[in-house]
Amino acid sequence: MRILVIGSGAREHALLVALAADPAVSELHAAPGNPGMVQATCHAVPVTDPAAVTALARRIGADLVVIGPEVPLVAGVADVLREADIPVFGPSAAAARIEGSKAFAKDVMAAAGVRTARAEIVDSPADLDEALDRFGPTWVVKDDGLAAGKGVVVTPDRAAAHAHALACLDDGHPVLLESFLDGPEVSLFCLVDGETVVPLLPAQDHKRVGEGDRGPNTGGMGAYTPLPWLPAGMVDRIVAEVCEPVAREMVARGCGFSGLLYAGLAITAEGPEVVEFNCRFGDPETQAVLALLESPLGETLHAVATGRLAEVPPLVWRDGAAVTVVLAAEHYPATPRRGDLIEGAEQPGVLHAGTARDADGRLVSAGGRVLSVVGTGPDLAAARAEAYRILDGVELPGGHFRRDIGQAAEEGRISVPG
Secondary structure, eight states, rough: EEEEEOOOOOHHHHHHHHHHHTOOEEEEEEOOOTTTOTTSSSOOOOOTOOOHHHHHHHHHSEEEEOOSSSHHHHHHHHHHHHTTTEEEEEEOHHHHHHHHHHHHHHHHHHHTTTOOOOEEEEEOOOOGHHHHHSOOOOOEEEEEOOOOSSEEEEEHHHHHHHHHHHHHHTTTTTTTEEEOOOOOOEEEEEEEEEEEEEEEOBBBBBOOEEEEEEEEEOSSSSEEEETTTOOOOOOHHIIIIIIIIHHHHHTTTTTOOEEEEEEEEEHHHEEEEEEEEEOOOOHHHEEEEEEEEOOOHHHHHHHTTTTOOSSSSOOOOSSSEEEEEEEOTTTTSSSSSOOHHHBBBBBBEEEEESSSETTTEEEEOOEEEEEEEEESSSSSHHHHHHHHHHHEEEEEHHHHHHOOOHHHHTTTTOOOOO
8 A cells, every 4th residue: 555644744754654564555655754754755745735735646656645734634635635536534624624713613512512611702803802801810812723733822811811812813813712621631533434433542732832831832842642540431431422423513514524533622520621623633642642553554544534444443552651752943932943953863763843954964953843752661651761761862952842741640640620
């Protein structure tokens, strides 16, 4: 099976590593890819151009296209591939609105009877102050569009909430104000084929840039799986109360979901409540989750793409734990510095994201989140130790990372409200 992976980040690198381990996969390609993706032949193709992606898939004889990032999905790349009879793992543009429009996602959840935060759309600066008065004392302000995980502000500071909302409105984007959900957060990925839903392992992301969950939100500074504090049966409950009702509602609306539905949830005293949905694998959770997958990924994704998910045997997972730690460039998440020399990135467990080759062929930083390092082990403590052992061998001038990914869970400091 020839597979083309669309994207250039650590998430796509992790997908390629897992796909390379599937005996049914004979050839891997990536577009545009990055210097670390030695598993694949990389192609310099604009990934938001449906015609260009389709032409590439035809040229290489792709049996499956896996679309990693949300932007090409929202742009309808999957639709054009399907029209060309090329199997694709990723939802249609209509279904990708579950991430592309938070207002659409809220409407779907309301119709499906799924618990989520109380919300209000604001599309005019004139209405902002009055709307803010109806929320707090912790404000949650979201850009109603794609923001690469950085369009959300959660703050007890009303002035900061006002400033973020006004910036979104000034950019021409409505904003979503939400009530704050109190409870630890969970990321649950589900393979979805119409009304068939198959969950992967639950993970937890660390969004804030600084240790102790301080500083601004980022695209994600690290993640771990599984979650030792998550109550038994909670994954089944999330599937039954959240993911399956949403999948059914999408089918009822004529935009059935095919691909990866990512539910970001808060586990409150009343049970799981949705923080957000994404229409694709999440980064950095994917890197940890796929590190424990035993089942053949290529065959599984192909089954989703061809409407055969219900025929796939139960997924098999390795025992133990996995931890992802992100190495970010200096000044991230503001304006990251680029062009710094990277050393030590050839080790197993290192996944590339914001990297490039300079004129001399040296590996240099080329983005905000530069590398992801994945450690595995028989338990969370061992996986954390392995991740930081690998990371300590990587050098990036000005680079920074969090030393506390998964630490609160390891020390038993996370609990569900009772």
